[in-house]
Amino acid sequence: MNHSAASSSSSLYQGEFSSYGVKEAPPSLIRWSGGACLRASAFVASLRLGVILAGIFVALLFVAAISPELLVATDPLATNAREVFRAPSLAHPFGTDENGRDLLARLVHGVRPSLIMGLGATLIGLGGGALIGLLAGLGRRWIDGAIMRALDVVLAFPDILLALVIITFCGQGMANAIFAVGVASIPRYARMVRAQTLVVRQSQYIEAARTLGLHPLVIVWRHVLPNAIKPVLILATIGIGGKIAAGAALSFLGFGAPPPAPEWGSMLSVGRNFLANAWWLTAIPGVAITLTVLSISAIGREIMRRSEGKRV
Numbered sequence: 001m002n003h004s005a006a007s008s009s010s011s012l013y014q015g016e017f018s019s020y021g022v023k024e025a026p027p028s029l030i031r032w033s034g035g036a037c038l039r040a041s042a043f044v045a046s047l048r049l050g051v052i053l054a055g056i057f058v059a060l061l062f063v064a065a066i067s068p069e070l071l072v073a074t075d076p077l078a079t080n081a082r083e084v085f086r087a088p089s090l091a092h093p094f095g096t097d098e099n100g101r102d103l104l105a106r107l108v109h110g111v112r113p114s115l116i117m118g119l120g121a122t123l124i125g126l127g128g129g130a131l132i133g134l135l136a137g138l139g140r141r142w143i144d145g146a147i148m149r150a151l152d153v154v155l156a157f158p159d160i161l162l163a164l165v166i167i168t169f170c171g172q173g174m175a176n177a178i179f180a181v182g183v184a185s186i187p188r189y190a191r192m193v194r195a196q197t198l199v200v201r202q203s204q205y206i207e208a209a210r211t212l213g214l215h216p217l218v219i220v221w222r223h224v225l226p227n228a229i230k231p232v233l234i235l236a237t238i239g240i241g242g243k244i245a246a247g248a249a250l251s252f253l254g255f256g257a258p259p260p261a262p263e264w265g266s267m268l269s270v271g272r273n274f275l276a277n278a279w280w281l282t283a284i285p286g287v288a289i290t291l292t293v294l295s296i297s298a299i300g301r302e303i304m305r306r307s308e309g310k311r312v
Contacts, residue, residue: 051302054295061292064111074105076262085278095280097270099260103280106262107288113256113263114292117178117247118240124182125243126236129189130229134220136190137197137228148194151187159184160246167255174257181246185239189232196228203227234307238300241293248289264289 064071080100088095094103136147154162162184163177170176200206201224209219250256251265259266264285271281 048302051298054298057291057295058299061111061115061295064108065115068108068111072102072105072108074102076101076105076109077260078102085274087278088280094284095278097267097278097281098274101260103267103284106267107264107284110262110264110267110285110288113174113261114244114247114289117174117181118244118296120178121182121185121243121247122236122240124179125185125189125239126229126232128183128186129191130193130225130232132186132190133193133195134197134225134228137194138201138220138224144194147190151190154187155191159188160249163246163250164253164255167250172255172258174263177247177250177256180255181243181250184246185243189236192232192235193228196231197224200224200227231307234300234304237303238297240300241296244296245289245293 060071078101080096083092083096083100084098086092086096086100092102092104094107097103097106132147132151136144139147159181163180166180166183167176170180206219206223209223214222247256248263248265248268251263252269254266254269256265257263259270267285268282268289271278271285274281
């Protein structure tokens, strides 16, 4: 089977080169192309069906976030009094809301703020956590103890409660919600980075760098930080889905993007008032949030398994 795949790649490249007046392709290019095709097919074959479906769904999310006009042509803010509370149909696959707005268009246009929430909050939490974790892991014992006791106190409260406290002082808005969710996740990332830093600082290559006379900041930047944060990045990928859910919860409580902006959490908040006669206003955004969180978590856990050398 490998021989047939390589021979098909060879004939393909020979045809490409002959169209440009070249008799035959270089053998090295043929071998590289055949090997790349085999590696790609083996990688896809090793993936589970759930991970493949999750990857397709996340790819659609990024398409919707970058250019929602490719998926829907309807204005998410356009109202129509004649189309109020229309059930899902061919004209409106996901139905309409209390103002006659197309729910599919609002759902697709709501992908961008949700992904911005997840990625932005994760970057804030990871950046702040890496800084505090490095300071605790590389500092003196009393500094490490003081930082860890403070983190223990903060971790005693749920992340969503910390985010609510922060956003109460900062005020309503999408940017403030991202900041609040990101800051609330800093303690967890700080503990993980600190644990990795304590392991890395005892490594032999760190001792070798010190022996060579490298500046401590250079050692931290080139050796400690990359090796300490690498495992945390995989866990942060899984945490993106949780940040999206937390952002939707804040919007549900009225602390996110103000209406009539299309945002999944605010759509849930409005839809609960019409649950008796328009179930789709809450069911469809809820399913979208659930699928997004599960898909991102599935991809993150697959990356974690492969980083640990597992294939099953």
